[in-house]
Amino acid sequence: AQKVTQAQTEISVVEKEDVTLDCVYETRDTTYYLFWYKQPPSGELVFLIRRNSFDEQNEISGRYSWNFQKSTSSFNFTITASQVVDSAVYFCALSEAPGGGNKLTFGTGTQLKVEL
Amino acid sequence: AAGVIQSPRHLIKEKRETATLKCYPIPRHDTVYWYQQGPGQDPQFLISFYEKMQSDKGSIPDRFSAQQFSDYHSELNMSSLELGDSALYFCASSLARDLGTDTQYFGPGTRLTVL
Numbered sequence: 001a002q003k004v005t006q007a008q009t010e011i012s013v014v015e016k017e018d019v020t021l022d023c024v025y026e027t028r029d030t031t032y033y034l035f036w037y038k039q040p041p042s043g044e045l046v047f048l049i050r051r052n053s054f055d056e057q058n059e060i061s062g063r064y065s066w067n068f069q070k071s072t073s074s075f076n077f078t079i080t081a082s083q084v085v086d087s088a089v090y091f092c093a094l095s096e097a098p099g100g101g102n103k104l105t106f107g108t109g110t111q112l113k114v115e116l
Numbered sequence: 117a118a119g120v121i122q123s124p125r126h127l128i129k130e131k132r133e134t135a136t137l138k139c140y141p142i143p144r145h146d147t148v149y150w151y152q153q154g155p156g157q158d159p160q161f162l163i164s165f166y167e168k169m170q171s172d173k174g175s176i177p178d179r180f181s182a183q184q185f186s187d188y189h190s191e192l193n194m195s196s197l198e199l200g201d202s203a204l205y206f207c208a209s210s211l212a213r214d215l216g217t218d219t220q221y222f223g224p225g226t227r228l229t230v231l
Contacts, residue, residue, distance in 0.1 A: 035219070045159070045206060045222035091158060095220075103149065103161035103172050104208075104220060 002027045004094050006107035013082050013114055021077045021110045023092030029053075033095045034068065034075045035104065040088040051075060082114045118143055120223030122207050128229045129197050137192040137226045141209030147171065148190040149208040149220055150182060159206055165190060166212055197230045204228075 003026040013019045025034065036048040049059065051068050059066050063080045079086055089111050093104040121140040129135050141148050147166045151159035161174035165184035176182075179197075184190045194201060204227050208220040 033218075037222070043204060043227075044224045045208075047219060047221055050219050103164060103174055104151075104159070105161070106158035108158050 002029075002032075002094050002096070002105040004092050004105055004107035006090075006092055006110050008110045009108070010111040010113070013112070015083060015114055015116055016081050018078060018080050019082050019112065019114075021079075021090050021092075021112065023075045023077065023107060025073050025075065025092070025094045027094060027096070029096050031096075035093040035095070036066070036075075036077050037091045037093060037106075038088045039091065039109070045091070048077075079112075082112075084114050084116060087112060087114045120207055120209050120221055122205075122223035122226050124226060125224065126227050126229075128231065130231055131197060131199065133197050133230075135194045135197060135228060137194070137205055137207075137228070139190045139192070139207030139209075139223060141188050141190070141207075142221060145209035145211050145221075146188065147210045147212040147218075148184055148188070149210075150176075150190070150192050151206040151208065151222075153204040153206060153225075155203075162192070194228075199230050202228060202230045 005024045032053045034051045038046045056068050065078045067076045089109045091109045092107045095104050096102045123138045149164040150162040153159040162176040163173050163182050164171045168184045179195050182192045204225045206222050206225045208222045210218050210220045212218050
């Protein structure tokens with residue numbers, strides 16, 4: 001069975017601080033996909049990144065970066081120089097190999113509050 | 117770019133009534149997923165359809181049914197509504213046959229309130 005753990009329920013930072021959101025996953029599959037989604041107060045789920053299990057390259061996109069480590073089953077997300085607009089709930093999610101219709105298993109989410 | 121469309125955005129029903137939620141996937145997407153998110157919880161997978169056939173099934177109550185039509189839109193039918201069905205219902209779509217881009221993109225959600 002798949003499982004995603006986000007141990008940090010809530011994180012509060014001051015604007016311009018760097019913050020890392022942790023994600024640990026469990027799966028028996030050798031091929032799988034990892035995702036991060038953002039859910040701002042307005043409620044929609046916004047896709048941020050997808051990482052394939054066979055690609056351990058770290059990725060940077062602007063102020064966002066992701067660290068995928070298969071050895072520790074972790075897929076952590078770092079926001080550099082946080083801004084108030086980053087305030088949201090962030091979900092890490094896992095799916096089995098693609099093939100049409102495979103579900104996402106979400107972690108419980110981390111509420112990030114960025115204050116002035 | 118076109119996104120997933122869900123209607124209605126808000127719905128208020130009484131206990132034991134029925135509700136129908138609609139989802140229009142991103143053009144060319146062949147797979148639709150339904151998720152339920154209770155207050156303060158993570159989204160829970162209900163059901164998915166690939167090329168109009170049911171693909172995967174999660175913790176969907178027997179009172180709920182869904183289908184994907186020939187134009188790829190999907191409907192989630194909910195009967196004998198209970199207070200506990202109050203939640204945000206998300207539809208997502210993906211292009212599953214293109215394995216390199218099988219990412220689920222979510223609609224804005226339908227907020228269902230059962231009184």
